Amino acid sequence: MNQTNLDGLLADALPFWPQLTPEEQDLFRRTAVDAHIPKGTITHRADQDCRGIMLVLSGQLRAYIVSEEGREVTLYRVQAGEVCVLSSSCLMDAIVFDVLIEAMEDTQVLTLPVNALAPLTQRKPEVELFLYKTASERFSDIMWTIQQILFMGMDRRTAIFLWDEYTRQGEVIPMTHDEVARYIGSAREVVTKVLKYFAQEGIVALRRGKITILDKNKLRQLAG
Amino acid sequence: MNQTNLDGLLADALPFWPQLTPEEQDLFRRTAVDAHIPKGTITHRADQDCRGIMLVLSGQLRAYIVSEEGREVTLYRVQAGEVCVLSSSCLMDAIVFDVLIEAMEDTQVLTLPVNALAPLTQRKPEVELFLYKTASERFSDIMWTIQQILFMGMDRRTAIFLWDEYTRQGEVIPMTHDEVARYIGSAREVVTKVLKYFAQEGIVALRRGKITILDKNKLRQLAG
Numbered sequence: 001m002n003q004t005n006l007d008g009l010l011a012d013a014l015p016f017w018p019q020l021t022p023e024e025q026d027l028f029r030r031t032a033v034d035a036h037i038p039k040g041t042i043t044h045r046a047d048q049d050c051r052g053i054m055l056v057l058s059g060q061l062r063a064y065i066v067s068e069e070g071r072e073v074t075l076y077r078v079q080a081g082e083v084c085v086l087s088s089s090c091l092m093d094a095i096v097f098d099v100l101i102e103a104m105e106d107t108q109v110l111t112l113p114v115n116a117l118a119p120l121t122q123r124k125p126e127v128e129l130f131l132y133k134t135a136s137e138r139f140s141d142i143m144w145t146i147q148q149i150l151f152m153g154m155d156r157r158t159a160i161f162l163w164d165e166y167t168r169q170g171e172v173i174p175m176t177h178d179e180v181a182r183y184i185g186s187a188r189e190v191v192t193k194v195l196k197y198f199a200q201e202g203i204v205a206l207r208r209g210k211i212t213i214l215d216k217n218k219l220r221q222l223a224g
Numbered sequence: 225m226n227q228t229n230l231d232g233l234l235a236d237a238l239p240f241w242p243q244l245t246p247e248e249q250d251l252f253r254r255t256a257v258d259a260h261i262p263k264g265t266i267t268h269r270a271d272q273d274c275r276g277i278m279l280v281l282s283g284q285l286r287a288y289i290v291s292e293e294g295r296e297v298t299l300y301r302v303q304a305g306e307v308c309v310l311s312s313s314c315l316m317d318a319i320v321f322d323v324l325i326e327a328m329e330d331t332q333v334l335t336l337p338v339n340a341l342a343p344l345t346q347r348k349p350e351v352e353l354f355l356y357k358t359a360s361e362r363f364s365d366i367m368w369t370i371q372q373i374l375f376m377g378m379d380r381r382t383a384i385f386l387w388d389e390y391t392r393q394g395e396v397i398p399m400t401h402d403e404v405a406r407y408i409g410s411a412r413e414v415v416t417k418v419l420k421y422f423a424q425e426g427i428v429a430l431r432r433g434k435i436t437i438l439d440k441n442k443l444r445q446l447a448g
Contacts (some may be wrong), residue, residue: 095360129352129353132359139319143366
């Protein structure tokens with residue numbers, strides 16, 4: 001990666017970039033690591049790893065938790081151009097909760113390592129603020145997902161409904177989100193969010209007025 | 225409240241206090257509101273309120289979410305001497321998730337109002353950092369609770385077990401947490417956390433080697 005590209009990426013990704021001294025900026029330039037993560041690799045596992053901030057250049061990362069029974073729940077995804085800070089959770093002593101982070105596709109990542117970040121978090125409140133603010137955004141999304149999908153049992157209710165329809169009429173269910181919502185007694189917005197979650201997990205494919213079941217096993221598992 | 229007490233409280237609660245100018249400190253002194261919140265009052269409801277930072281002087285606040293079906297889940301409690309920042313979520317644009325906050329007892333609260341905080345969050349990254357860092361600590365706790373209690377279904381499994389024992393041998397169940405854990409196939413730490421949660425909710429009382437059922441209705445509800 002050439003110098004101009006790297007500077008552009010860092011300036012876009014890090015809101016505190018203009019507040020850094022030339023020496024501090026230079027430390028980031030010298031220590032940033034451009035790496036390829038093959039699809040399926042788990043790049044962050046609970047407390048075992050603390051790589052630093054990961055800036056996704058291409059591909060996609062997924063942060064998730066696993067239950068005792070082995071059930072996975074995706075908390076959020078980090079797309080190209082976005083930043084993952086939970087991979088630097090060792091810098092944030094207020095965060096003790098652990099996620100796993102996996103590459104969903106072949107993913108190119110620029111990592112700003114912990115040893116360059118750590119001294120800055122001491123000197124510049126802007127750097128620590130960036131970490132906690134970005135983490136809070138993700139937590140805020142996670143809470144929404146958990147409240148709607150897990151806590152309200154909407155994933156299960158939607159899965160049960162889709163499973164019933166599948167056994168009645170096959171893989172293609174010709175219904176709008178609004179119709180599904182009325183059948184299961186929920187709001188369209190909630191059903192849309194749940195169906196998008198199912199689509200991201202590869203359980204269904206969504207097209208206008210049509211829901212296609214792709215992974216019957218996962219669907220049956222969700223329906224319990 | 226006299227000046228010395230107020231200054232001591234503010235200096236203890238706000239890590240950025242020494243970084244404020246005398247004028248900024250004075251603004252906090254003049255705008256801080258000392259208020260009594262009667263037991264059972266809901267003092268923050270989703271987006272409708274944005275009072276500011278609440279410092280609990282005595283009593284206890286509870287932050288919780290409510291499901292569509294009306295089931296409440298306590299996310300965390302704010303005890304005397306602790307600070308609640310989600311009541312100033314309008315200052316944190318990275319947080320869109322909403323909780324309700326209720327006084328569990330007659331509670332005395334010192335509120336630092338949003339109109340004093342807002343200009344500071346623009347000028348001093350330390351102030352915004354304090355808000356996001358405190359929120360992240362709470363989120364971190366919440367994730368643990370949700371993962372253990374809701375996502376892993378441990379609250380339900382524990383409730384079912386206690387209900388079965390109650391119907392067999394009455395209100396007092398002479399078992400240690402370790403024994404309960406072995407019966408339901410979980411770890412003692414998890415069972416202890418769930419039982420503490422039940423105790424905080426008034427469902428059980430815990431004594432060494434003994435679990436007493438206090439609220440049969442709530443327990444049956446949890447057991448489904």
